[in-house]
Amino acid sequence: MRKITAGFFSGADGVVDEPQTWHFPYFCDELGAAVMELMGSADTVLFGRKTYEGFAEAWPAREEAGGEDYEMAKALGDARKIVVSHSPLDLTWRNSEQVQGDLIEYVQALKAEDGGPIGMSGSVSVARQLLHAGLLDELHLFIHPVAVGKGLRLWEDDLDEPLKLSLIKCDVFKSGTLHVVYGPAE
Known part of the structure; x- marks a missing residue:
């Protein structure tokens, strides 16, 4: 059974929204290595539409430029990219496909396939659904020493009972920055 790991940059107040506006002052070699281990080792990446569009806008150009983040850009480019959206998409980044049908059933089948780790970066709504369904194996939170104040949080008022x-x-x-890794409760 394949393992799914999700990673989020988070403020100390739980905000995970728009990390590009507050995350970079806390970027360090340790954080870069942890993110590379999380995402660079995945042979499949699962994205929500918005996160996919942001990645597809940035990473192919970084790969082509061949700069310091070339290794990560190439790993992401080579990975199978699966996008969750209810609307048809124009997927321009190589090795990209869209989830067809029910997300939970799709991910159950995906985990049963042969292959390596499945990574996620961002994509809050997808991560929430996988957490609720017990399909997320590891949740990596990179909690930065900043209170962002407003924006989307990973945990909203949508839990009927504690997870x-x-x-x-x-x-x-x-x-x-704290790198906290959670798994399902025993």
Whole structure:
């Protein structure tokens, strides 16, 4: 069974929205290595539409430029990219496809396929659905020492009851960012 891991940049107040506006002052080598391990090792990446569009706008050009993030850009480009959207999409990034049918059934079948790890970056609504369905194996939160104040949070008022998690590990980076990894509660 394939493993699905999701990663989110988060403010200390739980905001995960628009990290490009507040995340970069806390970027460090440790954070870069952790993100590369999470996303660079995945042979399949699962995206919501909005996150896919942002990645597809940036990463192919970074790969073509061949700069310092070339390794990550190439890994993302080579990976199978699966996009969740209810509307038909024009998928321009190589190796991209759209989920057909019910997301939960699709992901159950995807996890049963042969292959390596499945990664996610962002895509809050997809992660929530997979958490509720018990299909997310690891939740990586990169909690930055900043209160963003407003914006989308991973945890909103949509839980009917607490969603119990189990701590797998917690690292502290030099920037003050915490890398907290949760799995399903036993």
